[in-house]
Amino acid sequence: MVEQHIKIRRAPGTWVVRAGGAVLGETSGALELSEGDFPPVIYFPPEDLAMAFLELSETISVDPFKGSAKHFAIHTKSVVIADAAWSYDEPKEATEALRGYIAFYPTKAAVEQL
Secondary structure: OHHHHEEEEEOOOOEEEEEOOEEEEEEOOOEEEEEOOOOOEEEEOHHHEOHHHEEEEEEEEEEOOOEEEEEEEEEOOOOEEEEEEEEOOOOOHHHHHHOOOEEEOOOOOEEEEO
């Protein structure tokens, strides 16, 4: 099965995401997605994010293994960062654990382990 190149596990430790001079969230409940040779991606549970900073955009992307992803802009006092994060509301079976979790593009937000 092609989806076997995807692995999801609990990300050890505490993770923080920052953008535009603001801390958007901190969690010890993050998930780490590893996919083939790509760098791992950290997904945050929405309850550990300041969702007031995130605004749903019109952008939808489709991944053949993970499903359709909605995107979010980050709004801070100093900046609006378009399509900086994404989430799968209806993921494919191989990535069901990611349902509702939110990930951030590394070029648009800093995700770090504390």
